[in-house]
Amino acid sequence: MRAELPKEMRAAVYVGNSRLSVETVPVPPLGPGELLLRVEACGICHTDLKKIEHNLLPPPRIFGHETAGVVAAAGAGVEGFREGDRVVVFHHVPCRDCFYCRRKLYAQCALYKKVGVTAGYEPAGGGFAEYARVLDWVVPRGVEKVPEEVSFERACLVEPVNTCLKAVKAVAPQAYELALILGQGPIGLLFTLLVRREGARVVTTDPIEQRRWLSARFGAEKAWHPEEGDLQAKVAALSGGRGADLVIVAASFPGAVQEAVRCSRPGSRILLFSQTSHQEKVELSGADICVGERTILGCYSAAIDLQKESARLVFEGGLPLEELISHRLPLEDIERGIELALHPDERTLKIIVQPQR
Numbered sequence: 001m002r003a004e005l006p007k008e009m010r011a012a013v014y015v016g017n018s019r020l021s022v023e024t025v026p027v028p029p030l031g032p033g034e035l036l037l038r039v040e041a042c043g044i045c046h047t048d049l050k051k052i053e054h055n056l057l058p059p060p061r062i063f064g065h066e067t068a069g070v071v072a073a074a075g076a077g078v079e080g081f082r083e084g085d086r087v088v089v090f091h092h093v094p095c096r097d098c099f100y101c102r103r104k105l106y107a108q109c110a111l112y113k114k115v116g117v118t119a120g121y122e123p124a125g126g127g128f129a130e131y132a133r134v135l136d137w138v139v140p141r142g143v144e145k146v147p148e149e150v151s152f153e154r155a156c157l158v159e160p161v162n163t164c165l166k167a168v169k170a171v172a173p174q175a176y177e178l179a180l181i182l183g184q185g186p187i188g189l190l191f192t193l194l195v196r197r198e199g200a201r202v203v204t205t206d207p208i209e210q211r212r213w214l215s216a217r218f219g220a221e222k223a224w225h226p227e228e229g230d231l232q233a234k235v236a237a238l239s240g241g242r243g244a245d246l247v248i249v250a251a252s253f254p255g256a257v258q259e260a261v262r263c264s265r266p267g268s269r270i271l272l273f274s275q276t277s278h279q280e281k282v283e284l285s286g287a288d289i290c291v292g293e294r295t296i297l298g299c300y301s302a303a304i305d306l307q308k309e310s311a312r313l314v315f316e317g318g319l320p321l322e323e324l325i326s327h328r329l330p331l332e333d334i335e336r337g338i339e340l341a342l343h344p345d346e347r348t349l350k351i352i353v354q355p356q357r
C-alpha cells in the first residue's frame, strides 16, 4: 500500500524574507502511530500571514494548519483510522494533565505549543503541501472524521470555528445583550454567526462594503464603516445611551482596543482576539478598567474540549460557512493567495489552498 505513494511532492516552503517558494520536496516518511494525509484543502489563516510577513520563525518551514484531507497511509499500531478515511486534523493537542490543562487553559500547555503536523522541516502545520504527516501524539486526539457529504473546504473550517467558539464561551453573550464586533473578516463574521446564535444583538464594523453586507446577512443589526460618523454615539444610541455590553476585537488596526473600551458600557466584557503581536502596544485609561469595572480578556487558539462540538457545528450544515470562502487556489498560486489575504479587496474572505489541483 505504501509503495504506491509518490517519493516527491509539491509544497509551499517558507524561505525567509516574507516569501514562500513552491518546490519539490520529499513526501514525509511515516512512523509508527502516525498518519500520512493527502491534503485536499487548507485554509490560509491570519497567524500564517503574520509568521510569513514578519518572518517570526526561522526558515525553512511548511505552514498551513487548517487542514482537511484523506488518510493516504496509517503507521503501525494506529487505531481508529485507515487509508481512505476523510479527516480534519488539529496541529496542536494538549496533554490534559499539566497545571494549565487542569485549568482548561490548553493553549498554555507545553505539549500544546509543540506543532504535531508536518510536511517536512521543523513542524509548522504542513497543510500547504500535497502530503502532511500527523505525528503520533496528535493521531488519537487531534483527528476528526469528516462525513462523506461534507466538502473538504468546509471541513477545514473546524479549527477556526473552534477558536471562535472558545472565545464566545469565554464571554458568554446573553440574550438581548448588545455585542459590538470590530472587524468582519472571516473570523469577525464567524463571531457574528456564533454570537447571534446565543441570542445576543450584534453590531459590527468593517471598512470593506462587501463584508458589511455579509455581516448584515449573518444577523448584524448594523454593520458600519469604522470611519464614518461617531461609532461610540451610534452604539450608545442602540443601548439606552450606555454602550455595548460586550465587545469582540477581531481586527488589529491601531487603536482597536481603545475603540472597544470607548464604545463599551461600564461593567462590560472586552475580548481581544486579534492582538497576537508583541509589538502591538495598547494604552488605556486605568480608570476605564478600575472605576468602569470593565473586564478585558484574551483568547487564543483552539480548545480540545470543544473539538467535537466545533466539528458538529461545521458538519451539520446549520451555519452558512461556504459564504465565508472567497477563493480556492491551487498550491502553485499560494503566493497570490497570501497577497490577497494581506491586502483584501472587496471580495476577499477566506482563502482555501487545494494542493491536489
Ligand SMILES: [Zn+2]
Binding pocket: 045, 046, 047, 065, 066, 159, 160
Ligand atoms: Zn488558524
Ligand SMILES: [Zn+2]
Binding pocket: 094, 095, 096, 097, 098, 099, 100, 101, 109, 110, 111, 112
Ligand atoms: Zn497540558
